[in-house]
Amino acid sequence: DAGVIQSPRHEVTEMGQEVTLRCKPISGHDYLFWYRQTMMRGLELLIYFNNNVPIDDSGMPEDRFSAKMPNASFSTLKIQPSEPRDSAVYFCASSLWLAGTLSTDTQYFGPGTRLTVL
Amino acid sequence: AQKITQTQPGMFVQEKEAVTLDCTYDTSDPSYGLFWYKQPSSGEMIFLIYQGSYDQQNATEGRYSLNFQKARKSANLVISASQLGDSAMYFCAMREGLQGAQKLVFGQGTRLTINP
Numbered sequence: 001d002a003g004v005i006q007s008p009r010h011e012v013t014e015m016g017q018e019v020t021l022r023c024k025p026i027s028g029h030d031y032l033f034w035y036r037q038t039m040m041r042g043l044e045l046l047i048y049f050n051n052n053v054p055i056d057d058s059g060m061p062e063d064r065f066s067a068k069m070p071n072a073s074f075s076t077l078k079i080q081p082s083e084p085r086d087s088a089v090y091f092c093a094s095s096l097w098l099a100g101t102l103s104t105d106t107q108y109f110g111p112g113t114r115l116t117v118l
Numbered sequence: 119a120q121k122i123t124q125t126q127p128g129m130f131v132q133e134k135e136a137v138t139l140d141c142t143y144d145t146s147d148p149s150y151g152l153f154w155y156k157q158p159s160s161g162e163m164i165f166l167i168y169q170g171s172y173d174q175q176n177a178t179e180g181r182y183s184l185n186f187q188k189a190r191k192s193a194n195l196v197i198s199a200s201q202l203g204d205s206a207m208y209f210c211a212m213r214e215g216l217q218g219a220q221k222l223v224f225g226q227g228t229r230l231t232i233n234p
Contacts (some may be wrong), residue, residue, distance in 0.1 A: 029124055043209065056221065091163060095220070105213070106153065107222060109163035113225040 002026070004110035006092050017064045018080040021113045024073055025094030033107060034067055034077050035091040043091075048073065082117045089114050121145065122210050122225035130231045132202050138185070138196040139228050141210035150214050152193040153186065153222065157207040166208075169193055197230075205232045 005024040013019055018088040025032045047057040052069045054087040060067070064083070069075040079086055123142045129135045130151040143152065154166040164210055169177045169184045183192040210225045 001201065002185055033220075033222075043227050045223075048220060049127060050220075059215045093163075097220070105151070105220065106163060106165050109155075114161070 004088075004092055004094050004108055006012075006110035006113050007115060009111060010114045010116075013082055014083045014118050015083055017117075018078065019082045019086075019115060021077040021094030021118075022088050023077070023110060024077045025026075025075070025092070026096075026108055027073070029096045029108075031097060031107075032075050032093045033070060033091075033095075034075070034091040035093065035109075037089045037091060037112070038087075040096035046077070050090065050112070051100070079115075082115075084117045087115055087117050121223045122212050123212075124208075124210055124225035124228050126228045127226075127230070128229045132165075133202060133232050133234050134199055135198045137200050137230065139197075139208050139210075139230065141193045141195065141225060143191050143193060143210075143212050145191075145212065147162050147214045150212055152184070152186070152209040153213070154182070154193075154195045154208045155211065155224075156204075157209065157227070158203075159206070163209075167195065184226050191210060200232050202234060205230060 007022045030051050034046040035043050036041045046059045047067045049069045067077045089112045090111045091109050093109045095105050095107045097105040119165045121144050125140050150171045152169045156164045167177050167179045167182045167184050181195045181198045187199050207227045207229050209227045211222045213222050
């Protein structure tokens with residue numbers, strides 16, 4: 001079974017440019033998460049979706065960041081304009097919650113996108 | 119206040135020895151879940167083990183077990199018979215609330231190095 005797929009794996013861009021990160025969750029999962037990992041702040045949740053609807057975007061650092069989930073199999077995280085302090089590894093994760101079952105709603109992570117903003 | 123505390127920034131262990139990675143958590147919610155993830159040098163986050171707050175037994179998955187002490191609010195990961203491939207960062211995480219609440223809070227991680 002395919003896991004969470006992210007593209008690109010590495011992105012190097014210049015300050016001020018628009019950056020778009022892409023994610024395909026595990027088929028059938030109904031939750032999708034975007035995280036950012038830096039040495040200083042560790043792993044931070046940016047935003048998450050349930051059934052394609054944004055539920056909590058309180059972790060999105062500022063208006064330069066936006067995320068969309070147009071359908072159950074695709075999500076994007078966009079940074080416009082990018083700044084050097086946005087350099088980080090961005091992870092997408094997905095999970096499935098089955099109400100009334102013993103499922104653990106474990107989040108499964110993609111390989112991450114390493115973003116460098118010069 | 120820190121929700122998840124991992125007090126060991128780094129640990130060095132001889133191959134084949136057992137290792138315990140510490141994790142304490144802080145919550146007033148009676149329903150929560152605790153997760154451990156492994157992040158090798160290649161960067162991916164790999165799910166290892168889960169413990170629910172109402173689970174009566176400590177979780178086990180192969181060489182991984184979770185020493186869950188609810189009164190002490192600790193959820194230590196135990197790796198038995200360590201292998202060189204266990205060298206990685208290990209993160210403890212907590213989900214507060216019932217399943218479906220979904221937000222995970224991560225600790226700062228412990229870097230484990232297995233020496234041959």
